[in-house]
Amino acid sequence: MAGCRLWVSLLLAAALACAATALWPWPQYIQIYHRRYTLYPNNFQFRYHADSAAQAGCVVLDEAFRRYRNLLFGSGSWPRPNFARRHPMLGKNVLVVAVITAECNEFPNLESVENCLETFSQLVWKSAEGTFFINKTKIEDFPRFRHRGILLDTSRHYLPLSTILDTLDVMAYNKFNVFHWHLVDDSSFPYKQEASRPRDTPQEMWNWVVGAKALSLCAVSHSPCFVAEKPLEKSSLEELGVPGLLTPCYSGPHPSGTFGPVNPSLNSTYDFMSTFFLEISSVFPDFYLHLGGDEVDFTCWRSNPSIQAFMKKKGFDDFKQLESFYIQTLLDIVSDYDKGYVVWQEVFDNKVKIRPDTIIQVWREEAPVAYMKEVEQITKAGFRALLSAPWYLNRVTYGPDWKDMYKVEPLAFHGTTEQKDLVIGGEACMWGEYVDSTNLVPRLWPRAGAIAERLWSSNLTTNMDFAFRRLSHFRCELLRRGVQAEPISVGYCEQEFEQS
Numbered sequence: 001m002a003g004c005r006l007w008v009s010l011l012l013a014a015a016l017a018c019a020a021t022a023l024w025p026w027p028q029y030i031q032i033y034h035r036r037y038t039l040y041p042n043n044f045q046f047r048y049h050a051d052s053a054a055q056a057g058c059v060v061l062d063e064a065f066r067r068y069r070n071l072l073f074g075s076g077s078w079p080r081p082n083f084a085r086r087h088p089m090l091g092k093n094v095l096v097v098a099v100i101t102a103e104c105n106e107f108p109n110l111e112s113v114e115n116c117l118e119t120f121s122q123l124v125w126k127s128a129e130g131t132f133f134i135n136k137t138k139i140e141d142f143p144r145f146r147h148r149g150i151l152l153d154t155s156r157h158y159l160p161l162s163t164i165l166d167t168l169d170v171m172a173y174n175k176f177n178v179f180h181w182h183l184v185d186d187s188s189f190p191y192k193q194e195a196s197r198p199r200d201t202p203q204e205m206w207n208w209v210v211g212a213k214a215l216s217l218c219a220v221s222h223s224p225c226f227v228a229e230k231p232l233e234k235s236s237l238e239e240l241g242v243p244g245l246l247t248p249c250y251s252g253p254h255p256s257g258t259f260g261p262v263n264p265s266l267n268s269t270y271d272f273m274s275t276f277f278l279e280i281s282s283v284f285p286d287f288y289l290h291l292g293g294d295e296v297d298f299t300c301w302r303s304n305p306s307i308q309a310f311m312k313k314k315g316f317d318d319f320k321q322l323e324s325f326y327i328q329t330l331l332d333i334v335s336d337y338d339k340g341y342v343v344w345q346e347v348f349d350n351k352v353k354i355r356p357d358t359i360i361q362v363w364r365e366e367a368p369v370a371y372m373k374e375v376e377q378i379t380k381a382g383f384r385a386l387l388s389a390p391w392y393l394n395r396v397t398y399g400p401d402w403k404d405m406y407k408v409e410p411l412a413f414h415g416t417t418e419q420k421d422l423v424i425g426g427e428a429c430m431w432g433e434y435v436d437s438t439n440l441v442p443r444l445w446p447r448a449g450a451i452a453e454r455l456w457s458s459n460l461t462t463n464m465d466f467a468f469r470r471l472s473h474f475r476c477e478l479l480r481r482g483v484q485a486e487p488i489s490v491g492y493c494e495q496e497f498e499q500s
């Protein structure tokens, strides 16, 4: 991925101390000069450089220019600039954008342009009188890790589409680039698959709406967003009309009427999964599918006589072997669809045979080994790793718990340079058991920002005081942009006075 290969005619440049401290995440290289320019909101323009690979009419960028103009100056009208003043030469009213590496339609390459616009917007500052300034600044920037994700869970609670779309915007402010949609789980299956019988209850209409929007979401995020499935777990699939898919649980010799994980002993299960994942592969155009594979509860399988018989036939004496058999068969099916896949670490821990290009997501903090040791083992085996274990944002503790997440060093394990290169990044996870649209935003922001900076900035950007000052400012900037980000300490934001 290209990073910030955008040539900005940094006539502009950056801001005074207050603006520079608002930069989040911190750039790889930055030099701010003591020379400031005035920006006149009325006249200010974004323009394409004559040599830019993308030109006017590139809808994505035209739209981004409009969005950032609004973010910077609001959409209201402004007093005419006073050109009679003594130093009119110091005004800068054009941001020239030259896209070097990407043509307009090459997603997700334009992401780097958006990142540059975001940085630019964070460099603009406003005096007490309300004049906008930008200091001369030189920046070279690129992400340290290429995969910087946020996981949202829409299975434990409903999240309105607008909430998801708003989250994508704030992700962009933080330079996150991957939306991991944990769409379904055992609590609910809010995806209407064509592979099962269609239903038309209000609940399912809602399911359908969420499913259908997936495509446009990926387009909006400009990211390799992918979908997480956990088909092993029990769910409302049975009710949705896929009889026989889930394992009937037994109470003594009789079925208890409840269902457990997917029934791995039936051929029909794999027929269904084959159709289902084929559909998923086309609904979600992204390269990566997340196949899940974590935390399977074996109780129901254990109670079922036909599962026991199947295990005997296969010579399995451990339910982990049965789970591995299922995952293995599923991976073989999905391999035919020209998709890459991501799995949770259990699939690796249980020694399932996986393709060498599989990405393994590390989520367990301590078991079977400490998470950094797990990353070491995964990369030693030659697989790519994705770190999530220290970044569960759904867990909240009293105090500035973003600091612990900020201090994580994703490459702090013993290993070769090749091994370190296999760590492609990380994901902040927001599991939904206790989170819905009432509390998602303040729980996510600005805490997720700590992870955003860890994944973007240099490994030398570790000063806690510096981070605290900038994150406090950034949180105020989020408030200004209408994001209900929670405070990270005692204090106030300027605009809180303007509003009252």
Ligand SMILES: *[C@@H]1O[C@H](CO)[C@@H](O)[C@H](O)[C@H]1NC(C)=O
Pocket (backbone or CB within 6 Å): 014, 015, 016, 017, 018, 020, 032, 033, 034, 035, 036, 135
């Ligand atoms: C921006 O420029 C002003 C003077 O024009 C200077 O006082 C301020 O320190 C500069 N900001 C930074 C971060 O250097």
Ligand SMILES: *[C@@H]1O[C@H](CO)[C@@H](O)[C@H](O)[C@H]1NC(C)=O
Pocket (backbone or CB within 6 Å): 267
């Ligand atoms: C399931 O498929 C396998 C392999 O195709 C076959 O050997 C087996 O007999 C099938 N089982 C049933 C119950 O149809």
Ligand SMILES: *[C@@H]1O[C@H](CO)[C@@H](O)[C@H](O)[C@H]1NC(C)=O
Pocket (backbone or CB within 6 Å): 459, 460
């Ligand atoms: C930062 O990363 C570089 C290599 O990219 C490495 O040489 C250096 O030791 C790291 N520094 C710290 C403090 O981790």
